[in-house]
Amino acid sequence: MSPPGLFNPWNPGLMWHWKKRLFGLFEVYERFGMDTVSVVPYAYGNPMIYTANFEIFRQVLAGGVKTPWIKHPGTTFQEWGVNVHTAKKEEWKRHRRITGAAFNNNLYTHIWEQTVQAYYDWTRDEGWSATEFASIPVIQTVTSKLTFLIIVVCGFGLNTSWSDEAHTDTGNMTIPEAMRILSLPSPFKYLPKPMMQLPFKALREFRSVRQVVDKYMRERVNERQAYVRTQVAMNEEGDRDMFSLLVRANGNDVMNGSKQTLSDSELMSNVFLMLFAGYESTAHTLAATFALLAVHPEVQDDIYSQILDVVGLDRDPTANDYHNLNKALYAYFEGTRMFPTVVAIFREAGEDIPLPIPVSLTSEEKTTLVVPKGTIVALDVLGYHYNPHYFPDPTKFIPSRWEGDAKGDTLAAFGHGPRICLGRRFSTTEAVAFLTMCLRDWVVEPLLQEGETIDQWRSRVLDGRFFLVLGVKNVPVRLRRRRAV
Numbered sequence: 001m002s003p004p005g006l007f008n009p010w011n012p013g014l015m016w017h018w019k020k021r022l023f024g025l026f027e028v029y030e031r032f033g034m035d036t037v038s039v040v041p042y043a044y045g046n047p048m049i050y051t052a053n054f055e056i057f058r059q060v061l062a063g064g065v066k067t068p069w070i071k072h073p074g075t076t077f078q079e080w081g082v083n084v085h086t087a088k089k090e091e092w093k094r095h096r097r098i099t100g101a102a103f104n105n106n107l108y109t110h111i112w113e114q115t116v117q118a119y120y121d122w123t124r125d126e127g128w129s130a131t132e133f134a135s136i137p138v139i140q141t142v143t144s145k146l147t148f149l150i151i152v153v154c155g156f157g158l159n160t161s162w163s164d165e166a167h168t169d170t171g172n173m174t175i176p177e178a179m180r181i182l183s184l185p186s187p188f189k190y191l192p193k194p195m196m197q198l199p200f201k202a203l204r205e206f207r208s209v210r211q212v213v214d215k216y217m218r219e220r221v222n223e224r225q226a227y228v229r230t231q232v233a234m235n236e237e238g239d240r241d242m243f244s245l246l247v248r249a250n251g252n253d254v255m256n257g258s259k260q261t262l263s264d265s266e267l268m269s270n271v272f273l274m275l276f277a278g279y280e281s282t283a284h285t286l287a288a289t290f291a292l293l294a295v296h297p298e299v300q301d302d303i304y305s306q307i308l309d310v311v312g313l314d315r316d317p318t319a320n321d322y323h324n325l326n327k328a329l330y331a332y333f334e335g336t337r338m339f340p341t342v343v344a345i346f347r348e349a350g351e352d353i354p355l356p357i358p359v360s361l362t363s364e365e366k367t368t369l370v371v372p373k374g375t376i377v378a379l380d381v382l383g384y385h386y387n388p389h390y391f392p393d394p395t396k397f398i399p400s401r402w403e404g405d406a407k408g409d410t411l412a413a414f415g416h417g418p419r420i421c422l423g424r425r426f427s428t429t430e431a432v433a434f435l436t437m438c439l440r441d442w443v444v445e446p447l448l449q450e451g452e453t454i455d456q457w458r459s460r461v462l463d464g465r466f467f468l469v470l471g472v473k474n475v476p477v478r479l480r481r482r483r484a485v
């Protein structure tokens, strides 16, 4: 990915991780007989260490505030200042403690209920109440709309619904629409600040959307703080969205005179972060899960019978059912394993660090590699997820492999250790609720082109696509109703 490399026609570029994910005679790790290798650029750039070994993931990601491994969070998450993603050492601990308090059962129940409601609104708006077959040309349009809706309602407390159109209340667009535009992967986010001022139309539009959201957020933070303080003072229960819970957790500390609080700008930076950190990831992963399920009707039947056992047909599933609906959860874990949006997690050695690594792919024997200060270690999430040593038959969709690992602790897609993704349960809650609602009513099938076989659909669709994060290609599916209405 170095500048000269970009002009090399054989350079797999951003798809490197995807193309090299498999283990096999001619693939990187197998070729060198190790699952930890040093990658040395031909012409430009520094050597890096790539690893698909989970023991090394654990070692590198294990340390708390005193870890010698440095996390570089990337420019997108720094836009609004210091937050739990960008903070380091003691500062991170303070951010994590307060933001972590917002991720509680109240929030998960709220997410669950809103997801169930969104499912009903979606199918009603589509007019599918008595339909036997329904076509969805691109499932990502649905998963993206869902996860964005959930983050603005449950994350930010906006009063909007599936059916709301994107019309004006500030200038030309609604706040949810402005937030959506701002949260989409955009190359503008990577431009240095002075370049953002260049007089191009697209840049001007991007700037103005940002200003609209910025101004709106600042006003809401002030408003919400005052509101939550009154609620706390009057001992009232308060709202369940993440923003209110965050303001409340911080407010409680402020009132207790604790020094461990967030400033207004830190609070806002965290709210922005939550809005933009995970909704696209969840949308991509859910789309991949739908695609995999479409070619695995037997897995759907298995999930369906569990839904019948746990929920039945006469009531809606509730957040209390989450732990008993683990077959839907395992399908989502498996989708996350095969299409992890974050393909690698990077850490820089802050000092010379000894790292015990296995001497070969098959050996238990270890040798010590001293990683020199300044070296970047890429924890190759994709490589690990396709490492047959950990996941036998890694190219096969086998949700039952997660039985016995109910929290997905061996999944690396959400990171690992103290800095593991704060939104992991947020993401799995909406995924399990949505899959449960869909699979109870419908069988998901591939939407085939004329003359296309299921195998051809599989090779056309079940492939990676990379734009800042990894996703599956556009997924066309058909829903077939399970029971007559």
Ligand code: HEM
Pocket (backbone or CB within 6 Å): 071, 084, 085, 086, 096, 155, 273, 274, 275, 277, 278, 279, 281, 282, 285, 340, 341, 342, 345, 346, 412, 413, 414, 415, 416, 418, 419, 420, 421, 422, 423, 424, 426, 427
């Ligand atoms: C499929 C969905 C998601 C994936 C794959 C994902 C992935 C990740 C990964 C890999 C990390 C760790 C990065 C590192 O250690 O360098 C992370 C951190 C984080 N994620 Fe997620 N994420 C998802 C959803 C979410 C959601 C929905 C939210 C919030 C609502 C969220 C909020 C965060 C935050 C705040 C952190 C930083 C935690 C810290 O540094 O203490 N994520 N995520």
